[in-house]
Amino acid sequence: MLNVLTELAQHVAKGLRRMPKTLSSMYFYDDIGSRLFQQIMDLPEYYPTRTEFAIFREHGAAIVAALSPADGGEFALVELGAGDGAKTKLLLRELLAAGPGFTYAPVDISAGAMTGLVAALQQELPALRVEPVVEDYATALDQLRTWPGSKAVLFLGSNIGNFGPAERLDFLRQLAAPLAPADRLLVGFDLQKDPRRIRAAYDDAQGVTAAFNLNLLTRLNRELGADFDLAYWQHYTDYSPLNGAVRSFLVSTRAQKVRVATLEETFDFAAWEVIHTENSYKFTMPQIEALATEAGLRVVASFTDAAGDFADVVLAV
Template identity: 80%
Template sequence: MSSSSTLSRPLSALAQHVATGLRQTPKALSSMYFYDDAGSRLFQQIMALPEYYPTRAEFAIFEQHGAAIAEALRPAVNGPFALVELGAGDGSKTKVLLREFLRTDADFTYAPVDISAGAMSGLVNGLQQEMPGLQVAPVVSDYATALSQLGSRPGSKGVLFLGSNIGNFAPADRLSFLRQLAAPLAPADRLLIGFDLQKDPRRIRAAYDDSQGVTAAFNLNLLTRLNRELHADFDLANWQHFTDYSPLSGAVRSFLVSTRAQQVRIPALDETFQFAAWEVIHTENSFKFTLPQIEELAAQAGLRVVDTFTDADTDFADVVMAAHE
């Protein structure tokens, strides 16, 4: 493939991201590209692993405190409101809240937001069968677009950002994102965010490097996706998954490690990338928090903590926030 023919075609978002990420030092790729169909299936397996506690912990919070969480999200003044969920996925935890709102005859509309039209279609079809009385207004969009539309929604709203996804942001990006979330919120609106809490460092590390190797397959699948979509020639036999956790920073960092000196050709970019032996590609952050850190983060974003719900082992926290009066 000639350079001129490659450059004559616009690059996909994935190709642009890979070009930027692999040209920098250290090399990095975003975890947002983990979730092709195979990646999504692998993550479903991860959530069922004995080492992976976050999903079970948050689900336990919803089962134990569902009524109180629904009450905390419900507007103080009776009237219609929207329950907006960023990154809805399969909605398994949210269904606990939806049933609680339906049980109490709340006048609300569920507005799930997901970038995947396929995932959204599956969620909406499932909800129509399980909860035929539920009003659903799906939004197939990225977070940035959805956030820009939040302020134009009439009535009160509760915004959900569950599953410890907030931990995937680097500190500066996390604060910027929270400020974006806070900007369209009226004082009566509520924001519910899931935070994975700091705990035994060995338990945290094991959750991201399980004994069955499913998390390793999930990380390596990113290279398989680049081979398929960008026609790269990553040899997965020359790569391994590595995860580390720092109790000082609260950061789990995941990497793909080149086990030998090698070069990788990516025809979609008309470029060859050199990798030294044991050079890494940083693929994911997953930060863990303390409750005082969450309070401080909320304050920096112009928010206040209204309620905090934790599981029995204090592994996880779902925190309700609001804009200042």
């Protein structure tokens, strides 16, 4: 826990000294934040989770065929950020039904989440071979270089959209580096659509997304001894069709000072000054193909829902 707090404290110190002030969305997910995000995924406005489920239900067999080795040999299905594995279970059932020998290797930094996932899989899919990896992405990617046999890597849920353009390209190159020609990479991309629908997905009428964003300040109060008064902060989101970026902010509604005890530092906020907390980029298929090419990858197959809201794209080096 000390290392995590030290990392969080260092991040907050760096982010709140910047102009504009910035905090990473990776720190949204404490226990309360994780529960709030589960609620977000069930909201009527939040389409990404439902649409990726629909893709897996409709195209599961074809996706499995695109991910499996051509020679029918053994391979590992490696999922970065496995979480509760709800969507992936659809693919796992297809793989088990198809019969090829494979091992599922979920990767997550949370040991607690991994324990729950493995227990659920043992109960629901007892024939499945599971080798959990409790590591961050960078460490897991290094381990992939020495992974024996073929592999298919999953990065689902439009998480690629949380990276800025330069970081996104660098991350895809890191994913590509340990892949052999026979290996595959499946990435989920949220597609550009009606701008009003996109914005509503990140600013729902019930205020759950606002609570999710504001919970970051509650976490800093609890873990770093900060004194953010949530009565003087609000959630704001915008979406630009020009670059496909949803941006989320925490807005200071008055001039105020915030003390962070762990840092022994006080930060000044002007009225209506913002803390930028999240980006979520949306894509077109030509953009995805161009990004893949720049990262040293090619599109093998792509699968979309009926409305064209979301794409799961199979890539290879």
